[in-house]
Amino acid sequence: MKKELLISKENNYSTYNLMEEIRLFTSPLRSKKEQIVEKIEAEISNGTLAIGLKLPSVNQMATSLKFARQTVLDAYQILLSRGIIQSRRGLGYFVAQPMPTLTQKICFLFSRMDNARGSVYEHIRKNLPQDTLLDVFFHYEEQRTLINTIRRVEGLYTILIVDLDKKDILNAYAAGIPNHRIIFMESLPDENNPKLVRKHADKLLQLVSEFT
Template sequence: MLSDKSEKISSHSRTPKYMQVVNLILEEIDQGKLKIGDRIPSINETSFDFLLSRDTVEKAYNELRDRGIITSVRGKGFYVSSTNMENKIKVLLLFNKLSSYKKYIYYSIVETLGDEARVDLQIHHYNMTLFENLLDRYLGEYHYYVVAPHFFDENSHPTTAYDLIKKIPKEKLLIIDRAVKDHENEFPGVYQDFSRDILEALETGISHLRKYQRLILVFPKGELYPWEIIDGFKRFCYFHNFKNLILDGIDDEPLYPGDSFIVLAETDLASIVKKSREQNLKLGQDIGVISYNETPLKEILAEGITTISTDFVHMGKSIAAQILGKEDKIPLKNPFKLYLRKSI
């Protein structure tokens, strides 16, 4: 199997070395050089031939075994058990909800994985008991588990569900959308840093915000938004000496010139746009508004609504790349930026 083996592994490729070994063995099978029942070299033999560490080769063999391509026989070695190249990677997404933004992530993952994987989706609704039940039901049936670790306890306080997440084998686990608090560097995946993101995004628009007398964060009570957003907003206002206020919604009170709003809920955004028209207040001059999370509609609403947002499509692509072995499985902070438009 495989001539000039060491030359087939590139140190400059973005594909991790273990996945290069996987791909080379799959190529041998596809070309008919390896057939069902054929023995492949041992981990030590492949490690020597490819000039790779034993751990790297073992990771490659585990990947092939998880896909059902090879099987191990105690005391004898590894054998080809399937030549079905359509044997797909099985991925289970465990999301907290299926919002329009989560749909962007979902479709980006599915599109990037293409025919190489089968993707299933389950929603845990922020509920740790439901999440635990899903793990009990599906653990061991998938090659990868992609978890959005947004959880709240029975008193609506944020919690990490760390002990439950640890049940998933580390080599099969990827987190998405948020890091596990106090364990940010433990789990690979792609996450938002909600506190840091809002602070740094607002700083990029600070020259536009200076014309307003007060910044108001509209953070709805009862909605399961990340509380770190409040922390980042308070830090920005403190560092840059902005008068500020936090509201849980846009009530029946009128808008006041000189205020600039940062809104999370679409309903609050709609209320501000409607009230500004009723009071003849011009967005971007009399009052300002920044909406959380980018959508195509906000680009054209009211001549353009400024947004602060992570890149959901990029998040999905990055997770898919880690699943496919095209990127290293490490914790990655997803890009977040301010999209400046006429509303401030």
């Protein structure tokens, strides 16, 4: 079967190569969304994907990789939120800038998302240095999800912030992760008390700064 090559006229680049690289970048420890994000970031870092290069459309990527369209869209949204790619109405997605040099990669592992947790996340995100990456995962207080997520993020982040009230629940599953890389969130105050929520967020920021 003849392989279809998708060529960006602006850059004379075979996007088939990119999708083939993503296809080969499979790992049981990474979701399909993470495979797309991490491989595109890597290709930008090594200069293969230059500034201004047009990326495959969501439909092209989903069809070629046999991924759900929403999976590809979610991956592009992550890259958009990081400012690495940009969307041009009616034209598609393009590489916006080189990958920044990151001094910290922080992972939030939330039990769920509500107003209080959303406020804490936004406050920390806005007050971190620009060379810091902040990602979010959820464990929903399910042990299997918690274990699998920790295994997936191990080694990918410099700091893991865990939203879990009882530390001993996690201890058995944190083998191999140095204690200095884990910050346990204390019980969050009522979301209707924004001052206490802000105080909680400031405390987390202070702990993060002590790890740098």
